[in-house]
Structure formats: C-alpha cells, structure tokens
Amino acid sequence: MDVTEVPVSQGSKSKKKKNNNKKNKMKDVSQEGGEGSSGAEKSESGTAFPPTFSVSEIKNKQRRHLMFMKLKQEKRKQKLQIKKQKRKEREALGDKALPKEVPKTIENQRVFDETTVDPEDEEVAFDEGTDEFSAYFNGLTNPKVLITTSDRPRGRTVRFCRQLATVIPNAHVYYRRGLALKRIIPQCVARDFTYLIVINEDRHVPNGLVLCHLPDGPTAHFKVSSVRLRKEIKRLGKEPTEHYPEVILNNFSTRLGHSIGRLFAALFPQNPEFVGRQVATFHNQRDFIFFRFHRYIFKNEKKVGIQELGPRFTLKLRSLQKGTFDSKYGEYEWVLKRHEMDACRRKFQL
Amino acid sequence: MGDQSRLCSVWLGSETGILKGVSVTHKQAFNFCNTRQLSRDQEIRVLCWGDPTETELLLGTVDGTVKTFSTEKGIFTEVRRCGDPEEGCFTGLEVRNSSVLTCVESGKLRVWREDSSEPVSELDAGKNVCRMRQNPVHPNRVGTGGKENGLKIWDLERPETPVFTAKNLRDDWLDLRRPHWVRDLAFIPDCDKVVTCTGHHQVHVFDPVSPQRRPVLEAEFGDYPLTALSLPASGDSVVVGNTQGQVAVLDLRKGLVRGCLKGLSGGVRALQCHASQPLVASCGLDRFLRIHSLEDRRLQHKVYLKSRLNCVLLGSQELRGGAEGEDGGAEGEVKEEEEDEVWDSMERVEEDTTKRKSSSSEGEEKKKKKKD
Known part of the structure; x- marks a missing residue:
C-alpha cells in the first residue's frame, strides 16, 4: 500500500495527515517527496528500507502498534469512501444503474456436473422407475423400519434412536444383542421390514448411520454429526404426534443425489396426514444433508409459524452400496474418496 | 443409425438393456435401442465381436438370448435363444469359427451352430462359474472359473475332461483351507500362462505347461474383491479393478503394483485394454466410461452414460486423439x-x-x- 511507505519521522507524519484530507491518487507523489526529505534527515533508515516496506518491520513495538492502527484506519476510510461513491453513482444513475453483483459462493460457483438429472430423460426415468424403490413409489409396499444400534449403546445413542423412532412412522427400535447384521437382514426380510437403520456409536456419541433398504438394497453409509436431541433444542414444540409427516427433499440434483433422495423418501409413508402439520426436511447443501423436523401453523393468509420438534442432525454420505449390507464382498455404486473427489471445493456429488 | 454406429469405437452394455456406442474422436455417445421397449430382462451381461472384421457384435442378455448387432447398419439383425434364463446369467460369450460359445452361471458351456436351435456340444464346468474366456491364440481352448470352482482349461475337441485344473492354494499358517473364487481370467498371448483375479483380492498366474498346478505367481491388491482384469498390449503387466473402484496396473514379473488409475467412484464391472495403443477402458456401477492412458496413467476420456454399465468392448482400430491431446478433453484444446x-x-x-x-x-x- 502506498501509505506504508511513509518512514517513521514526525515530519512525514504531519504530511501524511495533510494527505489524508486530499484524495487518494494524489498521495503517492507527495509522499515520495516526503520520503525523500526524511531520507535526507535519516539517511540510514531511509536507505535501509527495502522498496516494499511493511509495518511489521518497525522494531519498536508501541510505534509499530500505532502505525498499524493508523494503517487500518486508513484502509477502512478508503473502503468506506469507495462504497459511498458507488452508492452515489448508483443513485445518480437511477434505473440505468448496473445490476448489483451477486456475491460469489461456492454453491453458485459449482462445477457443472454432467450427471445432473434431466426430468425429461427417458433412460433415467426408466432406470429410476424400475429400481429397488419402484415397489414403494408404485404404492405396493408400506415402509416398516427397524432401528438398531451398534453393540451396547449408551445414553445419547439410545435417546437418539427413540427420538428417531417417533419421527419415522412405523419404526421399531430393537436392542442389537450382539447380532451380526448379515444375520439380522434375512430375519427382517422375513418380517416384511423395508428398512434397517443401524446407528453406530463412538465414545457415547452417535457418529455413523447405515441405511439399508430391504429386501434387495441399496445400502447407504453416512457419517452423523452435530446431533441435537430434543432437550438440547431451544424453543422446542410439544412432543410430535403419530401423524404421518410430510417430507421435503432439497437440492438432490445429480444422479447419485436422486438415488439418495429416493432412499430417504421411501422411509416415510407416501400419504402424509396433513392434520398433523408435521414436516421432515432433508436439506442438502454442499453434500451435507441436514435433517430437521418441524410443525407448522398458518397464522393468517400470509404468515406461517414453524416450531422445531427435533431431533436435528447432519449426515454426510460415505458410500452407497448395491445390495443389502455387505461391506466386504458388496459392490459399491459410489464411494467417497477423500483428497481425490474433494480436491475441488466447488465440485459436489449430491 | 448406420452412420452413428460406424463412428463408434467403444461399445458398452448397460443394466437397463441399452447398447451404447461411444465415438471418442467425435465425443459423442449413442443409444442403440428402442427406448420405449426397455425392460430389465434385456440387461446386457456380455459383449463380443461376432467376426474378426468387427462388423457384428454379439450381446448376451439376462433372459438367455444372444442378439446380433450389425455395426454397419446400426440395427439388431438376429435374435436367438441360447439356453434357459433359469440356469443363470451369461458369464461368457465367444465366437469360434462361425459357432458361438456360451457359458452360464450354472456352469453349462455350450457350442451353438448358426442353423440349429440345439447346442452342438455341451460340457459342464461346475457350479457358480463367474467367467469363461477363450484363448485368443488357440480358439479351441477356453478357461472357466468361479466361486469354489478353480480355474479349468478345456479343449473343446475333447470336452470330457479339462486340460488343466488348478489346485487349491496351500493351507494358510493356521492350517485353514483357502477358498477359491475366480472372478475373471485372461490368457497371456505369447505363452500358455493364464492370469486370474479372485474375490479375495489376489491375482494368480497359472502355467498349464509346468507340472505345478498351483499358481506360479501370487500377488495381492487392495482389500476388496477384484472384479475385472485385462491384459495390455505391451505384455508383462495386468490391469485389475475392484468393487470400490480402485484400478491398478500390476507387474506380472514380481507381482508388484506399478501404479493406480484414479478417477473411478464406483465398483468396476469390466476393463478392456486397447489392442495396440496403451489405453484401458473401464466401466462400472458409477455409470461412467473412463479411458486412461497406461503410460502416464492419466484420465484421457470420461463419458457419462446414464445407466450402470456391465461390459465394455473396444474396437481394434486406433482410438484417435487419445495420447496426442488433439481432442483429449477441454484442457488440451x-x-x-x-x-x-x-x-x-x-x-x-x-x-x-x-x-x-x-x-x-x-x-x-x-x-x-x-x-x-
């Protein structure tokens, strides 16, 4: 910055202050002159400064602090001035003004994904129409969910399971009893369960979730984070009712995202009971899936109130496997490969 | 249709039953199927060339039929029934001087003539066959292998007994039996050796000439079942892929990993190396066709094909624009x-x-x- 080139001397300082009153561009020239004069006074310091002088090179701490504060103020002033100028220009131009720039976020800078599903695509429609969930989407099966945990669950995980069971209709929580998942699955299929949810626990905190669609897959493995149970949520509503909730799936746009979206959609019965005014939301943002459970109320024609019912948690997809749970011999449709897939921060998978 | 099909240099069979052709030079992909009559029974399991001039493609589908596709005309010219769908899916389909060899999961290896609807000869290769391949040098020799069904090499002129049967591996250090699971195999062109990859992430090389019936070379790659392998034209290496989408080039002299091919996100279903160029095509559950260069192991082409892909077949003519960078992706241009x-x-x-x-x-x- 131009301001930093001012050497540490009283004379130049006063000049700088004068300069501040003037406009920005003129300053460079006058300051160079100031520098020259100070250099004549203190030739050693003047020559010692490299062409790119920074405040951090000042050895005296108080002085450095002072200069730094000044530098910051200067920058701030400039910034405000530019802003003011821009606003004035905008006002002066009125309607003709250029449209405001949209801020850059990594979502709107997203790299184009060629697997984004086109709703009119026949081939994808056929593929989805005949996949493992087609029985549910054609209304032939009703979801029935078994929720279990890793072996010997402790406090939070148990509570999380129970609360999840109140969110998902027709869900049954069972104690794992040390059984192998591969042996549970045939029993579940025999009892007409359509989903098996296994919550993994590490250090008394739920950290993983296996969502297995029955009878013939697919199986998704998620990382679970920031679980907040009902007690930990502020302004919590009353206990959820037994009504079937509505389901909102946001931003599942790619082919993989569609499969995951269908996996979540098939967890809930297809005919929501609107009397209950309950909504379960799966919101995908930057490949993290946020789950929220709300109750809404129409206060009048315009206003809607929502009330969180909990629990809330965040999921991140680790893998999607074809077929029921078989982590050793199963074929994976998609596996998260860290440092290979997330090398580009603007590339999203879901 | 004919114009499109003549352009294509890579052919793929998908799980939705669509035959896909990809033209690498023109960067275009075509579907050769009536999209209105799709059904899961038409799922293509195996692909092979019907004649050495590569004008006909043979497709084996799940419902037990073998279709002939003419790449000149771009239409299906013939459909014939080869076996019962209840015997399992096709695991191998080969052509031997105007007759067709098919193999199904239950182990029935059959030879079909053009004119008759009954098989000319039939042999039983045991249960759970995962793959049948023909020796490209001696078309009468075929190899089979599967789960709990070691490598067997058959001579089709003497179908009673196999020419070579692999012996199980030695018991491990706990004196436990090591299970067999051949997932894919290939004949090494210059010698009689056969390379197999197993569901227990091993790569084995068998030598039928030597008296040793156990593998002459054992190598391991990764921790997940290997599903496909292919031999590059340059020899003394093999490309293998597993269910998690890890693909590696292994050296066949010492069994060491030469390098990995990156970019895959789902399990590999099929791999094929180009007959003359150092290129390998891979396809699988992530619905992409990827073509890697074997020299620098870079990704050359990547094509999204909308369905899960079961098999891939490369034409023998040169894939232009791969290594030259002439149209190798946007960056090259x-x-x-x-x-x-x-x-x-x-x-x-x-x-x-x-x-x-x-x-x-x-x-x-x-x-x-x-x-x-």
Whole structure:
C-alpha cells in the first residue's frame, strides 16, 4: 500500500495527515517527496528500507502498534469512501444503474456436473422407475423400519434412536444383542421390514448411520454429526404426534443425489396426514444433508409459524452400496474418496 | 443409425438393456435401442465381436438370448435363444469359427451352430462359474472359473475332461483351507500362462505347461474383491479393478503394483485394454466410461452414460486423439489454441507490413486448416 511507505519521522507524519484530507491518487507523489526529505534527515533508515516496506518491520513495538492502527484506519476510510461513491453513482444513475453483483459462493460457483438429472430423460426415468424403490413409489409396499444400534449403546445413542423412532412412522427400535447384521437382514426380510437403520456409536456419541433398504438394497453409509436431541433444542414444540409427516427433499440434483433422495423418501409413508402439520426436511447443501423436523401453523393468509420438534442432525454420505449390507464382498455404486473427489471445493456429488 | 454406429469405437452394455456406442474422436455417445421397449430382462451381461472384421457384435442378455448387432447398419439383425434364463446369467460369450460359445452361471458351456436351435456340444464346468474366456491364440481352448470352482482349461475337441485344473492354494499358517473364487481370467498371448483375479483380492498366474498346478505367481491388491482384469498390449503387466473402484496396473514379473488409475467412484464391472495403443477402458456401477492412458496413467476420456454399465468392448482400430491431446478433453484444446496464437504472432513478423491488417484473419483460417 502506498501509505506504508511513509518512514517513521514526525515530519512525514504531519504530511501524511495533510494527505489524508486530499484524495487518494494524489498521495503517492507527495509522499515520495516526503520520503525523500526524511531520507535526507535519516539517511540510514531511509536507505535501509527495502522498496516494499511493511509495518511489521518497525522494531519498536508501541510505534509499530500505532502505525498499524493508523494503517487500518486508513484502509477502512478508503473502503468506506469507495462504497459511498458507488452508492452515489448508483443513485445518480437511477434505473440505468448496473445490476448489483451477486456475491460469489461456492454453491453458485459449482462445477457443472454432467450427471445432473434431466426430468425429461427417458433412460433415467426408466432406470429410476424400475429400481429397488419402484415397489414403494408404485404404492405396493408400506415402509416398516427397524432401528438398531451398534453393540451396547449408551445414553445419547439410545435417546437418539427413540427420538428417531417417533419421527419415522412405523419404526421399531430393537436392542442389537450382539447380532451380526448379515444375520439380522434375512430375519427382517422375513418380517416384511423395508428398512434397517443401524446407528453406530463412538465414545457415547452417535457418529455413523447405515441405511439399508430391504429386501434387495441399496445400502447407504453416512457419517452423523452435530446431533441435537430434543432437550438440547431451544424453543422446542410439544412432543410430535403419530401423524404421518410430510417430507421435503432439497437440492438432490445429480444422479447419485436422486438415488439418495429416493432412499430417504421411501422411509416415510407416501400419504402424509396433513392434520398433523408435521414436516421432515432433508436439506442438502454442499453434500451435507441436514435433517430437521418441524410443525407448522398458518397464522393468517400470509404468515406461517414453524416450531422445531427435533431431533436435528447432519449426515454426510460415505458410500452407497448395491445390495443389502455387505461391506466386504458388496459392490459399491459410489464411494467417497477423500483428497481425490474433494480436491475441488466447488465440485459436489449430491 | 448406420452412420452413428460406424463412428463408434467403444461399445458398452448397460443394466437397463441399452447398447451404447461411444465415438471418442467425435465425443459423442449413442443409444442403440428402442427406448420405449426397455425392460430389465434385456440387461446386457456380455459383449463380443461376432467376426474378426468387427462388423457384428454379439450381446448376451439376462433372459438367455444372444442378439446380433450389425455395426454397419446400426440395427439388431438376429435374435436367438441360447439356453434357459433359469440356469443363470451369461458369464461368457465367444465366437469360434462361425459357432458361438456360451457359458452360464450354472456352469453349462455350450457350442451353438448358426442353423440349429440345439447346442452342438455341451460340457459342464461346475457350479457358480463367474467367467469363461477363450484363448485368443488357440480358439479351441477356453478357461472357466468361479466361486469354489478353480480355474479349468478345456479343449473343446475333447470336452470330457479339462486340460488343466488348478489346485487349491496351500493351507494358510493356521492350517485353514483357502477358498477359491475366480472372478475373471485372461490368457497371456505369447505363452500358455493364464492370469486370474479372485474375490479375495489376489491375482494368480497359472502355467498349464509346468507340472505345478498351483499358481506360479501370487500377488495381492487392495482389500476388496477384484472384479475385472485385462491384459495390455505391451505384455508383462495386468490391469485389475475392484468393487470400490480402485484400478491398478500390476507387474506380472514380481507381482508388484506399478501404479493406480484414479478417477473411478464406483465398483468396476469390466476393463478392456486397447489392442495396440496403451489405453484401458473401464466401466462400472458409477455409470461412467473412463479411458486412461497406461503410460502416464492419466484420465484421457470420461463419458457419462446414464445407466450402470456391465461390459465394455473396444474396437481394434486406433482410438484417435487419445495420447496426442488433439481432442483429449477441454484442457488440451485450450493449450493448443494458445500455441496457435504464438505461431500466429510469429507469422506476423515475417509477413510484409502491407499485409498486417489482414494477418489476424488469415491466421484464423490457417488454424482451421490445421485442424482439418
């Protein structure tokens, strides 16, 4: 910055202050002159400064602090001035003004994904129409969910399971009893369960979730984070009712995202009971899936109130496997490969 | 349809029953199927060339039929029934001088003639066959292998007993039996050796000539079942892929990993190396066709094909534009344009001052000519 080139001397300082009153561009020239004069006074310091002088090179701490504060103020002033100028220009131009720039976020800078599903695509429609969930989407099966945990669950995980069971209709929580998942699955299929949810626990905190669609897959493995149970949520509503909730799936746009979206959609019965005014939301943002459970109320024609019912948690997809749970011999449709897939921060998978 | 099919250099069979052709040079993909009559029974499991001139493709589908596709006309010319769908899916389909060899999961290996609907000969290769392959040098020799069904090499002229049966591996250090699970196999062209990959992430090389019936070379790769393998043209290496989408080039002299091919996100279903160029095509559950160069192991082409892919087949003609970077993705093109600009600016200096004004447009024309 131009301001930093001012050497540490009283004379130049006063000049700088004068300069501040003037406009920005003129300053460079006058300051160079100031520098020259100070250099004549203190030739050693003047020559010692490299062409790119920074405040951090000042050895005296108080002085450095002072200069730094000044530098910051200067920058701030400039910034405000530019802003003011821009606003004035905008006002002066009125309607003709250029449209405001949209801020850059990594979502709107997203790299184009060629697997984004086109709703009119026949081939994808056929593929989805005949996949493992087609029985549910054609209304032939009703979801029935078994929720279990890793072996010997402790406090939070148990509570999380129970609360999840109140969110998902027709869900049954069972104690794992040390059984192998591969042996549970045939029993579940025999009892007409359509989903098996296994919550993994590490250090008394739920950290993983296996969502297995029955009878013939697919199986998704998620990382679970920031679980907040009902007690930990502020302004919590009353206990959820037994009504079937509505389901909102946001931003599942790619082919993989569609499969995951269908996996979540098939967890809930297809005919929501609107009397209950309950909504379960799966919101995908930057490949993290946020789950929220709300109750809404129409206060009048315009206003809607929502009330969180909990629990809330965040999921991140680790893998999607074809077929029921078989982590050793199963074929994976998609596996998260860290440092290979997330090398580009603007590339999203879901 | 015929124009499109003649362009294609890579053929893929998908789980939705669509035959897909990809033209790498034109960067286009075509579906050769009536999209209104799709059904999961038509799922293509195996693909092979029907004749050495590569004008006919044979497709084995799940419902037990073998279809013939003419790449000249771009239409299906013949459908014939080869076996019962209840015996399992096709695991191998080969052509031997105008007869067709099929193998199904239950182990029935059959030879079909053009004219008759009954198999000419039949042999039983045991249960749970995962793959049947033909020796490209001796078309009468075929190899089979599967789960709990070790490698067997058959001579089709003497179908009673296999020519070679692999022996199980030695028991491990706990004196436990090591299970067999051949997932894919290939004949090494110059010698009689056979390379197999197993569901227990091993790669084995068998030598039927030597008295040793156990593998002469054992190698391991990764922790997940290996599903496909392919032999590059250069020899003494093999490309293997597993269910998590890890693909590696293994050296067949010592069994060490030469390098991994990156970019896959789902399980590999099929791999094929190009007959003359150092290229390998892979496809699988992530619905992408990827073509890697074996020299620098870079990704050359990546095509999204909308369905899960079961098998891939490369034509023997050269895939143009792979290694040259002529149309190897957007990046390559940009670089070339930059170079062109450099050359254009140099030409300007040489030309007369009077021509300077028009030189930029001329340069563009020249660029076009170069590309043509």
